[in-house]
Amino acid sequence: MGNPWDRGPRPPRKGPPRREGDARPAPAGRPERGAVPAAAGWPQAREPDAAAAPAPRPARREEVRLYGLNAVQAVFERRPQAIRKLYLLQSRVHALRPLLAWCVQNRVGYRVVEAEDLDRLAASSHHEGVVADVLRTAPLALDDWLAALAPGAPALALWLDGVGNPHNFGAILRSAAHFGAAVLLPERSTLALSGAAARVAEGGAEAVPLVRLPDNDAALARLHAAGFASAATVVRDGEDLFALQPPARLVYVMGAEGEGMDPGLAGACMHRVSIPGTGAVESLNVAAATAVFLAHWAATRC
Structure with missing residues (x-):
């Protein structure tokens, strides 16, 4: 029968309107005035020269x-x-x-x-x-990330479709850092690193490339052209993860808990993959499931 991972890509299918993640960038707030005196090393602000014309301010990064x-x-x-x-x-x-x-x-x-x-x-x-x-570090463009990969080298990525909880995001970043995966952010996703996500990631957020995708069809086409297989992760009726030998280049598409992923995106992926279990619970938390998928891919590279 051959390796089911070797099947070609399915033709892209249009799905319902895309969802945006619900994470918001952390506020940049400041300490309350007069709460704590400045310690040594705090630079003192210089008073502006009233006679000098105001200089244009450089663009401030977030x-x-x-x-x-x-x-x-x-x-x-x-x-x-x-x-x-x-x-x-x-x-x-x-x-x-x-x-x-x-x-x-x-x-x-x-x-x-x-x-x-x-x-x-x-x-x-x-x-x-x-x-x-x-x-804040701006996400990479997909083409730039693909161009930086060593030709033919194994590569693993997570496409987060609708994931918005910052604690789940942080746990996913921690697993991605451990197994060497990149994280792909959909075109309209508002998901971004926050204080809560960074703390849960325990330093892993600094080690994981964040990549901004174009629209679904264009992103899948470019990933497939770069030698990546695409696998939609589903709760049930998918191929048994542990019966498969994943390819050297793979992107797992992870959906939000409850809502799942965009059906059109899932249908356009090459594969639908599930984690078999006892059935005592409906499914794993998205962060826990991500760790299982990443660990299985890494084990096949040993």
């Missing part, structure tokens, strides 16, 4: 407020120049000493604050003693 020790440390290790402000508890000074020294050398402001200040800054009590405002 910032995101991240929290969690591993999330902030990962930004420092990979792109320290993105850090704009830092807030931390006194108890974290020793662990973050290299980062604080870098802040002083590069005139990046930091403040030692109380736990309740971090609770307000992060809008969460799960900040682990540190909050940072950092520049």
Whole structure:
């Protein structure tokens, strides 16, 4: 019968209107005025020269407020120049000493604050003693990501169709970082990295390429032309994942819990794949299912 993964792509079929994810970028808020005095290393703002004509401001890149020790440390290790402000508890000074020294050398402001200040800054009590405002990384274009792949090299990607919960997104990023997968974001998806997602990802968000897709048909065509098989992950009536030998280049399409994925997109994929189970529960959480799919692909590369 041959390997079912070797079947060619199905002709694209139009589906119902596309859904957008429900995640929103984290607010860029600021600490309450007068709450905490500035610590050493906080650059003082210069008063403008009233006689000078105002200079045009450069375009400001969007910032995101991240929290969690591993999330902030990962930004420092990979792109320290993105850090704009830092807030931390006194108890974290020793662990973050290299980062604080870098802040002083590069005139990046930091403040030692109380736990309740971090609770307000992060809008969460799960900040682990540190909050940072950092520049957001723009997603790659699909063509740029494909061009950067080594010719013929194995590659794995996750297409997130409708996934919007930031904690699920963070758990998916953590698994993607562990198994070396990229994350593909649909054209109209509002899904973006937030403080909650970065904390759950435990530093993995900095290691995962985020790729912005064109419309569904164009994206699938380019992925197929680059040697990727496409597999819609479905709760039931799909091919048994563990009976398949996945190809070296594969993109799994993951749908939102409850709503599932766009039927037109699922129908245009080469395969429909399910994780077999006991039936005691209807399905796995999307983040847990993602880890299973990624682990199965990685096991076949050993």
